[in-house]
Amino acid sequence: MTISPTDHAAPPAPSHDAASVVGWLLREGRHAPDAESLVEDFCARLIAAGVPLARCVLALQLLHPQIRSMVYFWRRGDPAIEVVTAAHGTELLEPYRTSTFAALIDEGADGMRYPLERMEAPWPYPVLGELRAAGLTDYAAMAVLFAGGRRNAVTFATDRPGGFSTADLALLDALLPALGTVLETLALRRLAATVLDTYVGRKTGARILSGDIRRGTGADVRAVLWYCDLRGFTPLADRLPREELIALLNGYFESMGDAVERHGGEILKFIGDAMLAIFPLAGDEDGGDTAAAVKALNAAADALATMAAQNAERAAWGQPTLRCGIALHVGEVMYGNIGSTERLDFTVIGPAVNLVSRIEGLCGRLERTVLTSAAFAALVEGDGEGRHQLHSIGHHTVKGLADAVAVYELRV
DSSP, rough: OOOOSSSOOOOOOOOOOHHHHHHHHTTGGOOOHHHHHHHHHHHHHHHHHTTTOOOEEEEEEESSSEEEOOOOOHHHHTTSOEEEEEEEGGGGGGHHHTHHHHHHTSSSOEEEEEEEGGSSSSSSSHHHHHHHHTOOOOEEEEEEEGGGOEEEEEEEOOTTTSSSSSHHHHHHHHHHHHHHHHHHHHHHHHHHHHHHHHHHHHHHHHHHHHTEEEEOEEEEEEEEEEEEEEEEEHHHHHHOOHHHHHHHHHHHHHHHHHHHHHHEEEEEEETTTTEEOOOOOOOOOHHHHHHHHHHHHHHHHHHHHHHHHHHHHHTTTTTOOEEEEEEEEEEEEEEEEEEEEEEEEEEEEEEHHHHHHHHHHHHHTTSEEEEEHHHHHHHTTTTTHHHHTEEEEEEEETTTSSEEEEEEEEEO
């Protein structure tokens, strides 16, 4: 027998167990480091309250550029919670469209209950047949609401003969507002970190979240500076459709940015078709300065290899290819918060930043791809990996400096 979401009576007033679990959610639960930890502790509290829980699944919707939702599977007896990441677009696929999550999140259902031990095929949702075959006897699914109406979903299942009692269902229903409040706090915390990671970088984002947001705050740091720029981008921008131009830029920044981050650097900003990044120095006493410089060299080599592969694919399709210049320098910069009273930017400033941008300008003038300063070359001089890659190409004048600067080339 199939029980529809509207066939069960409204639950009675919750038992006294609800107050203790709600109190825990609002006192300790809201301090959980993540939703995974919260779900694990929440299920343990339910069992302690007498709910015969065998399985609990939470579908939490996220505001994230790549991820639509995180799904947390708790199963009694499992050593850890299973976490599944659902990318954007999975909501269009059959497994999701035929799930109770779709009914709760997208179709607006408030809740549903299916006493599995009294049901048989055809199943209204495929998961019900799977759970019944696994020996589960009862299933309840409920919407978890955030402020503004954003919907999430949580499901509960038991293997106790007779299923959930009326008091069990009343308790679960009574906990939803507090559970939603705590989950929204965790989701907003994650959203803040995601937005900062996406737009200012992980390390800078962590500084901002820690409270370093006052204008004028900063610190002097030594770092390897990376500055790259496209060659011949203006003619491309003039003749390519907007969508093709954006796709071209994304592919270029992906090849540069992914290589920088993979080797331990941090992207500070995109400036038109240019990118500024840093590799913080750890100190010579443990070889950290040389290690950071070699990481930057390896990142440049990897980025150019990826760009070459992208260019080969573009050429095969008759599309324009790209060229770029990369400059590497090392020096002391001020890393901090600058800007107007209403709009701030975490960035690096100082003569070293100016010089690395000027060296990058030499890439176009000298028809070279990767150039470094003498200070950078000195860092890798004693390293077997870096020494053979850098070659002096003499002294050259750069804009803004009276004296010519020594420049080295990375040949890849």
